[in-house]
Amino acid sequence: MNYISTRGGVEPASFRQAVMLGQASDGGLYMPNHIPNVKDRLQSWRALNFSELATEIASIYAPDICKSRMSNLFRDAFSTFVESEVTPLVEVGDVFVLELFHGPTLAFKDIALQVLGRLFELILEEQDTELNILGATSGDTGSAAISGVEGSSRIKIFVMFPDGRTSALQELQMTTVEGDNIHCIGIKGSFDDCQRIMKSIFNDVDFKSRYRLGAVNSINWARVMVQIVYYFYASLKFDRPVIFSVPTGNFGNILSGILAQRMGAPIDRFVLGTNENDILFNFFNTGRYERGKVKPTISPSMDIQVASNLERYLYLLMDGDSDSVVRFMDQFMNKGIAAWEDGELVDSTIASNRVDTTESLRTIRDTWINSKYLVDPHTAIGLAAAKSICSTSPVICLATAHPAKFPEAVTRATEEIPPTHTKLAGLERSKARKVVLPPNESDVRNYLANVLTES
Ligand SMILES: *Cc1c(COP(=O)(O)O)cnc(C)c1O
Numbered sequence: 001m002n003y004i005s006t007r008g009g010v011e012p013a014s015f016r017q018a019v020m021l022g023q024a025s026d027g028g029l030y031m032p033n034h035i036p037n038v039k040d041r042l043q044s045w046r047a048l049n050f051s052e053l054a055t056e057i058a059s060i061y062a063p064d065i066c067k068s069r070m071s072n073l074f075r076d077a078f079s080t081f082v083e084s085e086v087t088p089l090v091e092v093g094d095v096f097v098l099e100l101f102h103g104p105t106l107a108f109k110d111i112a113l114q115v116l117g118r119l120f121e122l123i124l125e126e127q128d129t130e131l132n133i134l135g136a137t138s139g140d141t142g143s144a145a146i147s148g149v150e151g152s153s154r155i156k157i158f159v160m161f162p163d164g165r166t167s168a169l170q171e172l173q174m175t176t177v178e179g180d181n182i183h184c185i186g187i188k189g190s191f192d193d194c195q196r197i198m199k200s201i202f203n204d205v206d207f208k209s210r211y212r213l214g215a216v217n218s219i220n221w222a223r224v225m226v227q228i229v230y231y232f233y234a235s236l237k238f239d240r241p242v243i244f245s246v247p248t249g250n251f252g253n254i255l256s257g258i259l260a261q262r263m264g265a266p267i268d269r270f271v272l273g274t275n276e277n278d279i280l281f282n283f284f285n286t287g288r289y290e291r292g293k294v295k296p297t298i299s300p301s302m303d304i305q306v307a308s309n310l311e312r313y314l315y316l317l318m319d320g321d322s323d324s325v326v327r328f329m330d331q332f333m334n335k336g337i338a339a340w341e342d343g344e345l346v347d348s349t350i351a352s353n354r355v356d357t358t359e360s361l362r363t364i365r366d367t368w369i370n371s372k373y374l375v376d377p378h379t380a381i382g383l384a385a386a387k388s389i390c391s392t393s394p395v396i397c398l399a400t401a402h403p404a405k406f407p408e409a410v411t412r413a414t415e416e417i418p419p420t421h422t423k424l425a426g427l428e429r430s431k432a433r434k435v436v437l438p439p440n441e442s443d444v445r446n447y448l449a450n451v452l453t454e455s
Pocket residue numbers: 107108109140141218247248249250251252253254301302378379400401
């Protein structure tokens with residue numbers, strides 16, 4: 001098993017290399033050079049617990065890391081989850097909900113980022129070297145990435161967020177984590193400013209290598225690989241193929257499901273839910289992929305107009321023809337629009353529905369009243385999107401965040417007191433640390449250079 005770029009312009013890389021590099025240098029994303037079919041192993045996989053299943057899947061995609069070390073790493077990473085099952089499945093009305101939010105920061109991103117932090121550490125230890133992660137977040141990714149490298153002696157992390165524009169809770173989840181290796185940078189600007197500064201710094205190859213900068217965003221293959229596990233874990237609990245409904249932003253989560261299906265997991269179809277930021281809804285219904293303006297909603301982790309992981313899906317759809325991928329992506333970059341074969345249905349196994357704020361709020365309320373089950377606004381989109389599906393197959397909706405992470409929206413929907421969680425209680429009383437910088441690349445560079453030269 002090795003890794004090739006969706007754009008076909010780099011030498012094949014090992015799993016370790018793909019993890020450390022993040023993005024391929026030709027601008028593409030790393031993909032496995034083949035996707036093995038595991039149908040003959042499914043029966044035995046049904047008996048495995050979450051960490052054991054993760055170890056089996058990693059032994060396929062990460063053959064260059066010894067299986068027993070991977071097994072220890074997974075056990076350690078998933079021990080940070082409060083549920084022994086890691087991702088429990090619960091029945092809610094006539095669907096099933098796969099709870100992915102039992103990790104340290106209460107969002108599904110913990111599952112992959114708890115693993116990625118430890119993977120970095122393992123590789124850095126072997127090479128006796130260090131890594132400085134630079135990230136930009138609108139809220140959720142920052143705290144999950146910080147938690148993933150908490151206590152690491154070889155990794156420093158710098159997270160930029162738009163100062164005063166994340167929720168108060170999200171800021172506290174980042175700034176109250178203790179540790180000299182954690183640096184939260186409030187940027188006096190928007191999330192776009194944070195991302196622009198990050199990309200621009202990464203484009204300076206000299207600066208990047210001098211300060212050993214690395215990335216943790218969702219284009220890292222290891223994140224996609226780890227997410228494959230829960231699609232197998234949940235679907236193997238049933239004796240017939242299931243439907244997954246996935247609230248989608250950057251297309252990372254659902255991509256892992258599509259790969260699981262290609263490997264032979266018993267998955268019938270997918271429902272892709274979007275909020276008012278409906279670029280993917282339009283793509284799957286018309287074949288047109290057209291950039292719009294980001295609209296802020298009550299499901300902020302899905303307020304995305306460019307879904308970076310879609311490129312990996314296009315590569316699968318185009319049967320690994322990287323020239324076609326390059327043409328599509330170039331057209332999208334230059335014109336803001338690209339089209340899939342003139343209006344042809346893109347994929348009959350993916351049904352996409354757009355769910356607006358009114359419908360999300362109503363779904364939170366109805367689910368609470370009818371089933372006494374509280375969902376967050378992202379999960380609500382998956383639940384609402386699945387409603388129009390006519391099928392006798394079991395429907396599994398992915399719950400991507402704990403409702404206590406979004407108390408305002410949930411209270412607005414239910415008109416009851418806001419949900420709470422012990423992990424969030426008392427955060428206001430903890431000591432918070434951050435620096436605040438103007439939205440200039442030079443200020444961020446100076447800050448990084450200062451911190452990294454002193455240490
Ligand atoms: C990141 C996130 C999503 C979107 O997942 P993608 O992999 O970007 O499609 C959905 N819900 C929550 C709560 C998230 O944090």
